[in-house]
Amino acid sequence: MTSSPEPTPSPNFDLNAYLAKKQLLVEAALEKSLPVVYPETIYESMRYSLLAGGKRLRPILCIASCELMGGTLEMAMPTACAVEMLHTMSLIHDDLPAMDNDDYRRGKLTNHKVFGEDIAILAGDGLLAYAFEFIIEQTKNVPPERILKVVARLARVMGAAGLVGGQVVDLESEGKPDISLETLNFIHTHKTGVLLEGCVISGATLAGASDDDLNRLSRYAQNMGLAFQIADDILDITATKEALGKTAGKDVQAQKATYPRIWGLKESQQQARQLIDSAKAELAGFPQQAADPLLAIADYMINRTH
Numbered sequence: 345m346t347s348s349p350e351p352t353p354s355p356n357f358d359l360n361a362y363l364a365k366k367q368l369l370v371e372a373a374l375e376k377s378l379p380v381v382y383p384e385t386i387y388e389s390m391r392y393s394l395l396a397g398g399k400r401l402r403p404i405l406c407i408a409s410c411e412l413m414g415g416t417l418e419m420a421m422p423t424a425c426a427v428e429m430l431h432t433m434s435l436i437h438d439d440l441p442a443m444d445n446d447d448y449r450r451g452k453l454t455n456h457k458v459f460g461e462d463i464a465i466l467a468g469d470g471l472l473a474y475a476f477e478f479i480i481e482q483t484k485n486v487p488p489e490r491i492l493k494v495v496a497r498l499a500r501v502m503g504a505a506g507l508v509g510g511q512v513v514d515l516e517s518e519g520k521p522d523i524s525l526e527t528l529n530f531i532h533t534h535k536t537g538v539l540l541e542g543c544v545i546s547g548a549t550l551a552g553a554s555d556d557d558l559n560r561l562s563r564y565a566q567n568m569g570l571a572f573q574i575a576d577d578i579l580d581i582t583a584t585k586e587a588l589g590k591t592a593g594k595d596v597q598a599q600k601a602t603y604p605r606i607w608g609l610k611e612s613q614q615q616a617r618q619l620i621d622s623a624k625a626e627l628a629g630f631p632q633q634a635a636d637p638l639l640a641i642a643d644y645m646i647n648r649t650h
């Protein structure tokens with residue numbers, strides 16, 4: 345926490361219009377990113393999940409961070425598409441019977457329910473590999489050393505030091521609703537936080553951000569990532585399946601360790617708010633207008649309904 349009040353978005357900044365505009369651009373780029381060729385089944389399966397909607401928060405964070413640091417949409421878009429491919433592959437694998445065993449995702453049947461488990465596993469693998477190919481092949485007008493940094497960062501995010509590690513601890517914690525706050529934080533910083541941070545850092549790196557700015561943006565994303573997960577746990581209790589696009593109340597049903605379980609609903613809401621305030625405080629040094637999207641996205645993370 346900082347003693348001075350954290351910056352807030354300009355009163356005339358319209359986040360919904362900003363998100364809608366960026367979502368359209370991302371959807372169009374994703375649509376073009378993955379043509380169907382032989383063997384069609386695998387491309388159709390990859391496209392089924394990649395183009396199934398979703399908030400597209402990760403690509404938007406990547407673009408917003410690149411633009412904050414003076415970069416352009418064009419510099420960021422291939423990486424923005426790639427982070428959505430990476431996120432999507434993690435969702436496909438997370439939903440598998442061997443993992444969370446979910447039937448619905450983004451309001452649609454999960455990948456393995458439509459294509460079978462074998463193809464769903466391969467669709468995840470295909471997206472994982474293609475994301476890196478896509479960044480390297482499609483990024484234009486960015487010095488190669490920045491692209492290398494982005495690829496190395498995102499590879500680390502996806503591996504045992506990131507999502508895979510978080511998922512392992514999550515699996516090991518199954519049926520143990522009384523795990524420590526430390527373990528719960530480990531699971532979520534690794535399953536969710538590191539990719540959100542990777543998106544922000546990648547966007548800023550493409551634009552040539554300094555180490556100081558990258559550190560500030562890292563802390564912004566880490567605080568926001570944890571708040572995002574607390575909000576997710578709260579939504580699992582308070583939202584409907586229709587609003588979530590996936591099964592609601594699953595955490596309680598599965599006796600999963602969650603923040604509301606440890607803190608209760610009210611304290612969880614307060615903790616999430618504090619984390620968002622700390623995230624926004626990291627943006628104090630940036631020009632107001634340039635920081636508006638990231639400031640407003642931070643608020644959105646805990647005010648969202650799905």
Ligand code: GRG
Pocket residue numbers: 397398399400401431433434435437438443450472502503507508511535536576650
């Ligand atoms: C990384 C190789 C590799 C395998 C995957 C299964 C797994 C390892 C990791 C699990 C990662 C996971 C599913 C984390 C949950 C992330 C999360 C909070 C998803 C929901 O994100 P939203 O709300 O969803 O942004 P939309 O649909 O809007 O994109």
